[in-house]
Amino acid sequence: MAEINRDDVAHLARLAHIDMTDEELDRMAGELAVIVDSIKSVSEVAGDDVPATSHPIPLSNVFREDVVGETLSNEEALLGAPDNADGRFKVPAILDGE
Amino acid sequence: MTDLIHLSADALARKLASREVSAVEATQAHLDRIDAVDGAINAFLHVNTREALLVAAGVDKARADGDTLHPLAGVPIAVKDLIVTKGQPTTAGSKILEGWQSPYDATVVRRLRAARMPILGKTNLDEFAMGSSTEHSAFGPTRNPWDLDRIPGGSGGGSAAAVAAFEAPLALGTDTGGSIRQPGAVTGTVGVKPTYGGVSRYGAIAMASSLDQIGPVSRTVLDSALLHEVIGGHDLHDSTSLTDPVGALVEAARLGQVEGMRIGVIKELQGEGYQAGVLTRFSESLELLRSAGAEIVEVSCPNFRYALGAYYLIMPSEASSNLAKYDGVRFGLRVVPDGAPTIERVMGATRAAGFGDEVKRRIILGTYALSAGYYDAYYGSAQKVRTLIQRDFAAAFEQADVLISPTAPTTAFKLGEKLDDPLAMYLNDVATIPANLAGVPGLSLPGGLADEDGLPVGVQLLAPARQDARLYRVGAVLESLLEETWGGPLLAKAPEITQIAGGK
Numbered sequence: 001m002a003e004i005n006r007d008d009v010a011h012l013a014r015l016a017h018i019d020m021t022d023e024e025l026d027r028m029a030g031e032l033a034v035i036v037d038s039i040k041s042v043s044e045v046a047g048d049d050v051p052a053t054s055h056p057i058p059l060s061n062v063f064r065e066d067v068v069g070e071t072l073s074n075e076e077a078l079l080g081a082p083d084n085a086d087g088r089f090k091v092p093a094i095l096d097g098e
Numbered sequence: 099m100t101d102l103i104h105l106s107a108d109a110l111a112r113k114l115a116s117r118e119v120s121a122v123e124a125t126q127a128h129l130d131r132i133d134a135v136d137g138a139i140n141a142f143l144h145v146n147t148r149e150a151l152l153v154a155a156g157v158d159k160a161r162a163d164g165d166t167l168h169p170l171a172g173v174p175i176a177v178k179d180l181i182v183t184k185g186q187p188t189t190a191g192s193k194i195l196e197g198w199q200s201p202y203d204a205t206v207v208r209r210l211r212a213a214r215m216p217i218l219g220k221t222n223l224d225e226f227a228m229g230s231s232t233e234h235s236a237f238g239p240t241r242n243p244w245d246l247d248r249i250p251g252g253s254g255g256g257s258a259a260a261v262a263a264f265e266a267p268l269a270l271g272t273d274t275g276g277s278i279r280q281p282g283a284v285t286g287t288v289g290v291k292p293t294y295g296g297v298s299r300y301g302a303i304a305m306a307s308s309l310d311q312i313g314p315v316s317r318t319v320l321d322s323a324l325l326h327e328v329i330g331g332h333d334l335h336d337s338t339s340l341t342d343p344v345g346a347l348v349e350a351a352r353l354g355q356v357e358g359m360r361i362g363v364i365k366e367l368q369g370e371g372y373q374a375g376v377l378t379r380f381s382e383s384l385e386l387l388r389s390a391g392a393e394i395v396e397v398s399c400p401n402f403r404y405a406l407g408a409y410y411l412i413m414p415s416e417a418s419s420n421l422a423k424y425d426g427v428r429f430g431l432r433v434v435p436d437g438a439p440t441i442e443r444v445m446g447a448t449r450a451a452g453f454g455d456e457v458k459r460r461i462i463l464g465t466y467a468l469s470a471g472y473y474d475a476y477y478g479s480a481q482k483v484r485t486l487i488q489r490d491f492a493a494a495f496e497q498a499d500v501l502i503s504p505t506a507p508t509t510a511f512k513l514g515e516k517l518d519d520p521l522a523m524y525l526n527d528v529a530t531i532p533a534n535l536a537g538v539p540g541l542s543l544p545g546g547l548a549d550e551d552g553l554p555v556g557v558q559l560l561a562p563a564r565q566d567a568r569l570y571r572v573g574a575v576l577e578s579l580l581e582e583t584w585g586g587p588l589l590a591k592a593p594e595i596t597q598i599a600g601g602k
C-alpha cells in the first residue's frame with residue numbers, strides 16, 4: 001500500500017478545495033501517514049469472494065409519486081446565501097480574466 | 099422548585115399531566131439551571147428561552163382547556179446542533195455555518211413540536227460531529243459535569259453533559275460511530291443509537307450517510323424509550339427511513355425482563371486496551387444479569403478488529419463528499435481573497451477559514467481513499483469488511499438475543515490529552531463502531547464508577563436490526579439492579595457543579 005506524503009496532501013487539498021499553508025501541509029502529511037498506516041490492513045482482509053456492503057439495511061429503490069410536495073419559497077432558499085441578486089444566488093466569476 | 103430538574107422525563111410528565119407542576123415552571127427551572135451552570139459546562143451553543151416558554155405556556159393553556167395532549171407535552175428537551183431547527187441557529191459546531199439559520203425543521207424537530215415539547219436550545223458538538231471529545235467544536239469544548247477538566251465524550255458531548263448536569267431531562271443526539279453512546283458512557287447517562295433508518299435523518303446535517311443515525315439521550319432507560327417513540331417511524335422525506343412501525347419500546351422498558359434470555363459477551367471487545375475499572379464494573383453487570391435469570395454466553399466476532407480501519411475509510415470518504423456542499427455559494431461562510439478571484443479560489447479560501455483541523459483531516463483522508471487508483475484498495479475493501487462484520491453479528495445473534503460489551507475502553511480522559519494524537523482519539527470508538535457498520539441498534543447505560551478514578555463507566559447492549567425493543571427490555575433490568583446496589587441513580591453521586599453563569 002502506498003505511503004502518503006506531503007505532495008500527495010497538497011494535491012488532495014487542491015482537489016478538495018481547501019487552501020493549506022506549508023505548516024499545515026507538513027503537519028497533515030505526518031498525521032495522515034500514521035492514520036493510513038494503521039488502517040491499510042483493511043485492504044488485505046477480505047477476498048474477492050466477499051461482496052461489498054454499501055448500505056447496512058438492504059433497500060430497493062425508493063420512489064414517490066411525481067407530484068409537487070413541500071418546497072422552499074424563493075425567499076427561503078436564499079435566506080442563508082452569502083450573496084444574491086434578482087432572486088438568484090450571486091456567484092464570483094467562474095472563469096479567470098473575465 | 100429546583101427539584102424539578104432532577105426528575106426523570108417520565109416523572110416530570112406525570113406531574114405535568116396531574117397539573118401538580120406547569121410546563122412553564124418545568125421549562126423555567128431548566129432555563130434557570132442552564133443560566134446557573136452552563137458557564138462551567140458549555141453544553142449549549144444557543145439557548146432558546148423565548149420560544150421554549152411560549153411552547154410551555156401553550157401546553158399549560160391546552161391542558162387547562164381540557165385538550166388531549168401527548169404524554170411528553172411540556173417536557174423540555176435539548177437538541178444537538180447538528181439537527182436543523184427553524185427560528186434558531188444551527189452551526190454543526192463549525193465556523194463555516196456560524197450565524198446560519200435553517201429555512202426548515204428536521205423531521206425529528208417537527209415531531210418534538212407536534213408533541214409540544216419545549217426546545218431549550220442547541221447543544222455543543224465536535225465540528226460536523228467529527229470527534230470523541232467535543233474538543234473539535236469551533237465554539238470551545240464542553241466540560242464533563244463529573245470533572246470539569248475532563249472531556250464529556252463526543253461528538254455529542256453537549257447533549258450528554260446537558261442531561262448529566264440536569265440542564266435538560268432529555269436531548270437528541272446523532273451517532274455515526276458512537277457519538278451518542280460514548281458520551282453517555284463517560285457522563286453516566288443513557289444514550290441509544292436506533293436501528294439504521296429507524297429514525298428519520300431528514301434535517302440532520304450529514305457526515306457519513308451510510309452510518310449516521312439520530313437517537314435519544316436521557317438519564318434513564320425508560321426516558322430514552324419515551325423519546326425514541328416520539329421521534330421514530332417512517333418519514334417520506336428520508337429515503338433510507340424504514341417503513342416498519344416504531345415498535346412498543348416504552349412497553350419493553352416498563353416490562354424489563356431478562357429471564358431465559360441469552361446475553362452474549364463479545365470476546366473481542368474486552369481485555370487489552372480496556373481500563374481495569376471499566377472491566378471490573380462490566381463483569382459486575384454480567385453477574386447481575388445472570389442473577390436475574392439471563393444466560394450469559396460468550397460470542398466471538400473475529401472481524402471486529404478490522405472495524406476501526408474500515409470505519410476510518412468509509413466515514414471520511416462519505417464525509418468528504420457530503421461536505422463538498424460548503425462552498426461559499428448557497429449558504430454559510432464566504433471568504434473572498436484579494437483581487438478578483440474566481441469561484442475556485444473563493445472556495446479554497448472559504449473552506450480553509452471555515453473548517454477546523456479534524457474536518458480538514460477527514461476530508462483529505464476521504465479524498466485520498468476515493469481517488470483513482472486507491473478506490474478499490476481502500477473504499478472497496480472497507481465495504482467488504484463491512485460485510486464480514488455483518489456476518490459476525492449474524493452468527494453472534496444465532497447464539498444470543500442481545501450482545502453486551504463495555505461502551506468505551508476508558509473513562510473520561512483529560513481535556514487536551516489526546517488532541518494532538520488523532521489515532522488515540524479514534525480508538526475511543528472501538529466498541530461502538532461495529533454497530534454503525536452493521537446498522538444494528540445499540541444502547542449505553544451507566545455501569546458504575548471505575549475504582550481508580552471514580553468516573554462513570556458505560557455498558558453497551560446491542561440487538562439485531564429492528565429489534566430495538568430488546569435493548570430497552572434488558573437495559574431497564576440492568577439499570578434497576580445496578581441502582582439497587584448504588585442506593586439510587588448513579589448521577590446522585592456526581593459532584594456539585596461550581597456555578598458559573600452562562601450568558602448565552
